[in-house]
Amino acid sequence: xxxxxxxxxxxxxxxxxxxxxxxxxxxxxxxxxxxxxxxxxxxxxxxxxxxxxxxxxxxxxxxxxxxxxxxxxxxxxxxxxxxxxxxxxxxxxxxxxxxxxxxxxxxxxxxxxxxxxxxxxxxxxxxxxxxxxxxxxxxxxxxxxxxxxxxx
Amino acid sequence: xxxxxxxxxxxxxxxxxxxxxxxxxxxxxxxxxxxxxxxxxxxxxxxxxxxxxxxxxxxxxxxxxxxxxxxxxxxxxxxxxxxxxxxxxxxxxxxxxxxxxxxxxxxxxxxxxxxxxxxxxxxxxxxxxxxxxxxxxxxxxxxxxxxxxxxxxxxxxxxxxxxxxxxxxxxxxxxxxxxxxxxxxxxxxxxxxxxxxxxxxxxxxxxxxxxxxxxxxxxxxxxxxxxxxxxxxxxxxxxxxxxxxxxxxxxxxxxxxxxxxxxxxxxxxxxxxxxxxxxxxxxxxxxxxxxxxxxxxxxxxxxxxxxxxxxxxxxxxxxxxxxxxxxxxxxxxxxxxxxxxxxxxxxxxxxxxxxxxxxxxxxxxxxxxxxxxxxxxxxxxxxxxxxxxxxxxxxxxxxxxxxxxxxxxxxxxxxxxxxxxxxxxxxxxxxxxxxxxxxxxxxxxxxxxxxxxxxxxxxxxxxxxxxxxxxxxxxxxxxxxxxxxxxxxxxxxxxxxxxxxxxxxxxxxxxxxxxxxxxxxxxxxxxxxxxxxxxxxxxxxxxxxxxxxxxxxxxxxxxxxxxxxxxxxxxxxxxxxxxxxxxxxxxxxxxxxxxxxxxxxxxxxxxxxxxxxxxxxxxxxxxxxxxxxxxxxxxxxxxxxxxxxxxxxxxxxxxxxxxxxxxxxxxxxxxxxxxxxxxxxxxxxxxxxxxxxxxxxxxxxxxxxxxxxxxxxxxxxxxxxxxxxxxxxxxxxxxxxxxxxxxxxxxx
Numbered sequence: 001x002x003x004x005x006x007x008x009x010x011x012x013x014x015x016x017x018x019x020x021x022x023x024x025x026x027x028x029x030x031x032x033x034x035x036x037x038x039x040x041x042x043x044x045x046x047x048x049x050x051x052x053x054x055x056x057x058x059x060x061x062x063x064x065x066x067x068x069x070x071x072x073x074x075x076x077x078x079x080x081x082x083x084x085x086x087x088x089x090x091x092x093x094x095x096x097x098x099x100x101x102x103x104x105x106x107x108x109x110x111x112x113x114x115x116x117x118x119x120x121x122x123x124x125x126x127x128x129x130x131x132x133x134x135x136x137x138x139x140x141x142x143x144x145x146x147x148x149x150x151x152x
Numbered sequence: 153x154x155x156x157x158x159x160x161x162x163x164x165x166x167x168x169x170x171x172x173x174x175x176x177x178x179x180x181x182x183x184x185x186x187x188x189x190x191x192x193x194x195x196x197x198x199x200x201x202x203x204x205x206x207x208x209x210x211x212x213x214x215x216x217x218x219x220x221x222x223x224x225x226x227x228x229x230x231x232x233x234x235x236x237x238x239x240x241x242x243x244x245x246x247x248x249x250x251x252x253x254x255x256x257x258x259x260x261x262x263x264x265x266x267x268x269x270x271x272x273x274x275x276x277x278x279x280x281x282x283x284x285x286x287x288x289x290x291x292x293x294x295x296x297x298x299x300x301x302x303x304x305x306x307x308x309x310x311x312x313x314x315x316x317x318x319x320x321x322x323x324x325x326x327x328x329x330x331x332x333x334x335x336x337x338x339x340x341x342x343x344x345x346x347x348x349x350x351x352x353x354x355x356x357x358x359x360x361x362x363x364x365x366x367x368x369x370x371x372x373x374x375x376x377x378x379x380x381x382x383x384x385x386x387x388x389x390x391x392x393x394x395x396x397x398x399x400x401x402x403x404x405x406x407x408x409x410x411x412x413x414x415x416x417x418x419x420x421x422x423x424x425x426x427x428x429x430x431x432x433x434x435x436x437x438x439x440x441x442x443x444x445x446x447x448x449x450x451x452x453x454x455x456x457x458x459x460x461x462x463x464x465x466x467x468x469x470x471x472x473x474x475x476x477x478x479x480x481x482x483x484x485x486x487x488x489x490x491x492x493x494x495x496x497x498x499x500x501x502x503x504x505x506x507x508x509x510x511x512x513x514x515x516x517x518x519x520x521x522x523x524x525x526x527x528x529x530x531x532x533x534x535x536x537x538x539x540x541x542x543x544x545x546x547x548x549x550x551x552x553x554x555x556x557x558x559x560x561x562x563x564x565x566x567x568x569x570x571x572x573x574x575x576x577x578x579x580x581x582x583x584x585x586x587x588x589x590x591x592x593x594x595x596x597x598x599x600x601x602x603x604x605x606x607x608x609x610x611x612x613x614x615x616x617x618x619x620x621x622x623x624x625x626x627x628x629x630x631x632x633x634x635x636x637x638x639x640x641x642x643x644x645x646x647x648x649x650x651x652x653x654x655x656x657x658x659x660x661x662x663x664x665x666x667x668x669x670x671x672x673x674x675x676x677x678x679x680x681x682x683x684x685x686x687x688x689x690x691x692x693x694x695x696x697x698x699x700x701x702x703x704x705x706x707x708x709x710x711x712x713x714x715x716x717x718x719x720x721x722x723x724x725x726x727x728x729x730x731x732x733x734x735x736x737x738x739x740x741x742x743x744x745x746x747x748x749x750x751x752x753x754x755x756x757x758x759x760x761x762x763x764x765x766x767x768x769x770x771x772x773x774x775x776x777x778x779x780x781x782x783x784x785x786x787x788x789x790x791x792x793x794x795x796x797x798x799x800x801x802x803x804x805x806x807x808x809x810x811x812x813x814x815x816x817x818x819x820x821x822x823x824x825x826x827x828x829x830x831x832x833x834x835x836x837x838x839x840x841x842x843x844x845x846x847x848x849x850x851x852x853x854x855x856x857x858x859x860x861x862x863x864x865x866x867x868x869x870x871x872x873x874x875x876x877x878x879x880x881x882x883x884x885x886x887x888x889x890x891x892x893x894x895x896x897x898x899x900x
Contacts, residue, residue, distance in 0.1 A: 017287070033213040034206020036404070038355040039437040043827035046355055074206030082201055090200035093791045096799060097632030098203030099356040099404025105204060128836040131827065133355050133405050134632050135799030137838040 003064045007032070008076030014063070022066050023047040023058035026073060034074035034102045038131070045130035048103035049073050055110040057129075074102035077109055085109060085147045092143035096134030104130050108144050117148050159747035161607035162754070164516065164672040165482050172608040174746050177685045181851040182786070189713060190645040191856075194791035198637045198656060199402075199630065208402045211359040211374040212434050219361070220249055222423055222433040223289035225279040225296055226442060227271035230305035230506040230820025234269050234278060234298065242281055242295040247288030249427050251296075253279040258422055260388035266415050270303075273508045274821040275442025277415065282423040282431050305506040305820040309451055309474050312503045319502040323481040325488055325554065328495030333466035337457025340466070341531040345524040346887035347870075349449040349474060349813035350806075352513050353832055356404020357440035360413070362420035363430040369396045373417045376406040376631055377669030382661045384413040389421060394664075400629040401659045407803070408512035408671060409445040410631075441825035446813055448476040448510030450483060450520045454528035457495075462538045462546045464493040469525065471500045473517075476510040478502075482517035485554070486525050490601045492549035506820055512671060514803065515863035518602055519870075523807075523888065526598035526871035530878060540875065541568050541577060541597055541759075552753040560749060560853045563783035563846035564599065564757035571597070574842050575761040575779040580879065583763070591765040591774070596875025598760055598868035600782065604860030605754020605853055606677030610745040611666050614643060614686035616694070617738035620731040622647055622654045624686060626679055627667025629659035633862055634792035635675050639683045641788055642856060646687035647694075648711035649727065656683075673756065673860025676788065678745050681855040685743020693739045698730045745854070754853050756864045757846075758782030760801070762872040766880050768899050771892030773809055773877060775839040782864050785850035786857035797843045797865040802833045804869025809889050810837075 005012045007030060014029055023040075026032045026049065038046030040059045047058040050072035077083060082090070085108060095101050104127070111118060111126040118126065123144050132140065154175045161168050182188060202208040234254060242251045252258070254269030268276045281292035306312045334340055354374075361372040369391055375381045375398070382398040385391065403410065413421075416433045423431040435444065450471050457466030469487035484498025510516075533540035550562050572578065575595065583593035616622040624643045630636045636656040644654045658667070668678050691711060698716045699706040702725065708718050717724050748754065763777040778801050787793050810831035814824045824830045849857030874885045883898045 027213075028215075031215075032206075033209070033215075036210070036212070036356070038357075039827045041437065041826065041828070043437075044355060078205035078207075082205060086201075086204040089204045090196050093194075093196065093200075093634075093795045095197060095200055095203045096634070096795060097354075097356070097403060097405040098199075098208050099210060099354075099402075101203050102206045124835045124838075128834045131355065131832055131834060133353055133407070133803075133832060134795075135802035135833070135838075136795060137802065137833075137835040138798045138841055139795060141835060141838075 001064060003067050005063065005066055005071060007071045008073060008079065016063055018064060020063045021059055022061040022063045025063040026058060032073045032075050036099055036102055038100065045103040045107060046100045048106040048130065050106060050110055053110060053113060055107040074105060077105060085112065088143040088147040092139045092146060094136050094139040094143040096136055100130060100132045104132065104140055112148060120145065157747055159608065161748065162603055162605060163674060165485055165603055172747055173744065175744060177688060177743065179685060179688055179855045181855050181857045182849065184849045184851060188645055190641045190651055191788050192790065195637055195641055195651060195789050197634055198640050210356050210402045210404050211361060211372045212356060214361040214372045214432065216363060216430040219430040219432055220282040220284060220423065220427060221286040221289050222280050222282045222419060222431055223286060223293045224277050224439055225293045225298060226439060227268065227274055227276040227278055229300060229302045230274045230307060231272050231303040232300040233303060234300050236299035237279060238295060238297045241297065242292040245288060245292045245295050247284040248281055248292040250282045250423050251279060251292065252419065252422060259425060266418055272506050275439065275508060277443065280419045280423065282427060307505050307507055307815045307817065307820045309472055309503050309505065312505050313472055317504040319475060319504040320479060322499065322501040324499045326497040330466050330468050330495045330497040333495035334455055334457045334468060337465050338460050339535050340455065340457045341528060341535055342453065342455045343528040343531055344886065345452045345527055347450045347520050347523050348807065348811065348889055350447040350513060350811050351441055351813055351830060352407040352409035352445055353830065354405030354407060354409065357435040357437060358410060358414055358416045358444055359434040360417035360420040361430060361432045362417060362424040364421060364424040367395065369421065371417055371421060372399045373413060374403045374410055375400050375412065375414065376410045376671060377412060378629055378659060378661050379627055379666055380411065380669050381413040381417060385417065385421060388418065398661045399659060403629055403631040406631045406670065407514045408516060411512060411669065437827060438825055441830060442822060443508055445511035445513065446508055447513035447516060449474040452483065452524040454487065454524050456528050456532050458532055458536065462536050462543050464491050464547050465495060467493050467496040469498045473500060473502045475505045475507055476502050480517065483521040485518055486521045486601055488554045489552050490599060491547040492553060496553065514800065515602060515867045519867045522598065522600065522867050523871045526868060527874050530596065530875040531884065541572055544568060544599055555753055557751060557753045560605065560752045560754045561785060561848055561850040562757055563848040564759065566846045567757060567759040567781040567783055570844060571759045571761050571779050571781040574844065577761060591767055592880040593763065593765045594876045594880025595761060595763045596872050596879050598871035598875060600758035600864050600868040602673060602756045602863045602867060603754065604673035604677065604756040604863065605748065606674035606860060607748045608745040609666055610668055610678040610682045612679065612682040612686040612743050613665055614690045614741045615738050616690055616731060618732055618734040618736060620653060620728045622649060622690065624654060624656045624683055625663050625665045626656060626658045626683060627665045628670060628675055628679055631670050633670065633675065633796060634789060635679065637792060638676055638680060638788050642680045642683045643687040646684050647691050648713065650714050653714065673862040673864065676858050676860050677854055680788065680858060681745045682743045684855055686741045689741025689743060690739060693741065694730060701730050701733065749852050752852060754859065756782065756784050756859045758864055758868065760868045760872045762869065762876045764873060764876040764880055766877060766895065771895035773890050773895060775805055775873060777840045778869065779842045780865060781844045781846065783846040783848060784861045784864060785853065785859035787845045788858055793845065793861055794843045796861050798841050800865025801841055801869050802838060804866040805873060806833045807889065808870030808873040810891065812889050
């Protein structure tokens with residue numbers, strides 16, 4: 001089926017299988033491989049992208065269902081260079097292997113756009129769907145709070 | 153001149169005497185009192201910007217023109233015999249290009265597998281299908297229409313032990329007369345402990361892309377050991393070493409479970425060889441949780457005998473292991489080595505079950521052993537009415553009790569004192585004062601021991617040219633531990649250049665600069681001395697060039713923070729005044745890890761304290777704080793090191809509270825092989841964590857004074873939590889993890 005997607009401000013007209021997952025289409029059709037697939041069943045958050053500004057798991061959404069919505073991936077977030085949030089991740093060492101990091105940045109970006117000054121509890125709730133097996137949580141929380149001028 | 157000398161090397165407690173090439177570089181370990189410019193100060197990761205912006209390319213991201221995608225058919229039963237497999241039907245699916253099954257004649261043979269006609273664990277691979285798309289490959293797997301006759305299976309360790317299903321020979325190590333010492337002990341305790349099976353669960357599953365070309369085999373593998381992987385492919389596919397190249401630029405976590413080439417690379421290479429096309433094989437999450445590996449569960453019994461003064465007179469440790477690695481016995485190693493005791497015995501039996509055989513998971517076996525031994529020490533302290541930390545101090549030893557050799561360094565006494573201070577240990581009984589929230593609070597401690605001294609061989613090169621950037625090449629990949637950054641710091645320190653003038657490359661066997669597998673906490677102590685040697689060789693040459701340029705005596709020149717200076721201060725010029733004159737020329741240096749010191753054991757030590765709050769109504773255990781102080785010799789990057797410790801603690805905490813591979817006892821199939829049901833920690837579960845290190849460089853061990861850190865932090869956390877639970881509730885856990893159901897049962 002024919003699907004039109006708006007990704008990082010660019011329009012893409014694609015011929016897709018009806019059940020093609022958004023995560024696969026971003027990675028395989030559009031080459032946006034910064035979006036990672038960790039579980040493929042909505043349990044890890046590695047594939048998080050912004051859909052109309054909300055963080056969603058791209059492995060749980062059919063690409064066709066994203067038509068008419070604005071999508072933003074880690075590549076879109078990073079297009080003008082590292083954002084201050086990304087700089088804070090680097091400076092705080094909120095990254096180990098980095099495989100989950102795109103999803104962490106996407107979810108934290110959504111949180112901070114909604115709530116520029118979250119407290120620790122709000123950060124922890126918002127980020128709890130993004131698994132980091134290396135265990136960077138202490139540093140991720142610190143990076144977000146540092147960026148937000150919070151209590152880190 | 154290079155020489156060949158004999159030295160003892162160690163990897164996760166396996167000692168081996170072997171010939172190693174050494175080249176005397178005259179470098180001595182940095183003076184512990186010296187103020188270093190870069191080393192010891194926090195540094196952000198060299199690849200941080202790539203990792204936070206989605207630019208980093210992992211194995212799963214490698215896409216090549218004409219590439220095929222592979223999918224795996226796995227056993228749905230714990231034990232069975234394949235009776236029918238429709239290979240032709242799978243080949244007939246549009247887009248399917250190759251099918252491998254148990255009957256396929258592969259290019260190599262393995263003792264068991266890689267494809268099973270009689271699978272003996274759920275999730276064992278039976279067939280692999282390669283197709284133009286992953287969708288077609290999965291359709292091919294379905295078309296195989298597997299028919300399998302279930303066979304009797306055993307997943308219960310006690311039943312298997314009764315049937316004497318033992319893998320290899322049981323292992324026993326003993327000194328003194330343990331039975332007599334136990335019988336004569338003034339005080340004795342006996343503790344039985346069950347520890348869970350734990351899954352590594354890297355977020356990037358096992359993955360490989362292989363491209364068999366007429367003149368070369370290129371393989372991208374998510375592996376912790378690029379050279380081990382290269383050598384395995386060389387051997388199995390009978391290709392000359394120089395024609396095989398393994399690349400692992402970014403790896404999405406390993407935690408021990410990504411060793412060698414692995415099933416995924418072997419299958420991808422075989423399929424690429426047959427089809428002439430590049431092939432990508434990525435495990436799906438279910439496959440990863442079924443077949444990525446595991447820390448095997450254990451059933452352990454520890455008996456301790458001691459005098460009223462708290463001095464140990466007998467240690468007796470037994471372990472049944474749920475089908476762990478072949479020939480790898482170290483569950484009872486802590487019992488044999490950690491505390492001074494004349495009479496000690498360790499016995500281990502690896503019980504053969506119809507489960508996925510265990511493999512390495514961060515601090516394999518030793519973590520299991522510490523989890524039992526340190527709870528037994530806690531019981532002994534309670535029995536003796538001695539402070540648990542004090543009991544450990546009284547039994548301190550600066551000699552490996554098993555090998556009867558001194559340690560190169562051991563600052564565990566410092567760790568005890570400092571962690572007690574940080575946690576407020578002295579006031580821990582105050583936690584028993586009832587609170588309004590009705591939670592039961594307590595604090596517990598546990599000691600850590602692990603190897604982590606590394607050894608040869610390890611090599612590095614350093615090259616600097618007209619642009620003034622020093623490029624260091626090492627033979628290890630950065631699995632997330634920050635090893636490239638550590639190397640960058642060591643090179644910058646030695647060269648006397650700012651950090652950003654050094655670039656470290658690794659993760660590629662192409663340059664043939666050897667580095668060891670990222671395992672056993674050996675990367676830092678093995679690779680960093682080689683890096684320092686390579687940088688020193690380049691600095692030596694730079695000083696000679698500066699003498700030419702500035703018409704000064706070499707001996708009068710220094711290079712520090714990017715400036716050449718004479719000792720009298722008369723000359724102070726940026727180093728680029730020299731390097732820019734190189735134009736397109738460059739100068740090179742190489743370095744290698746020297747032999748280990750004779751007559752010593754090199755180990756890491758540490759102590760962690762946990763504070764928990766237990767809800768007797770719901771059975772929930774809340775970790776309210778973890779304090780960790782470890783002795784890892786010199787800390788090269790305190791920022792990265794604290795991240796390592798925090799990550800290890802979270803995995804150790806989950807081993808104590810939530811992670812457990814669970815089998816359906818009626819089918820033998822794991823029931824929680826998904827990320828929904830296998831409970832790894834989230835940010836919500838993360839307690840406050842305090843990390844410090846003993847400020848004691850290990851000058852005997854190597855030229856950078858550093859020991860390893862990958863394993864140590866995971867080791868004592870679960871034991872500390874279990875001891876805190878005991879302090880809070882008065883009840884000793886019999887089995888971990890302390891899930892709400894287990895806790896309610898314990899407190900009933």
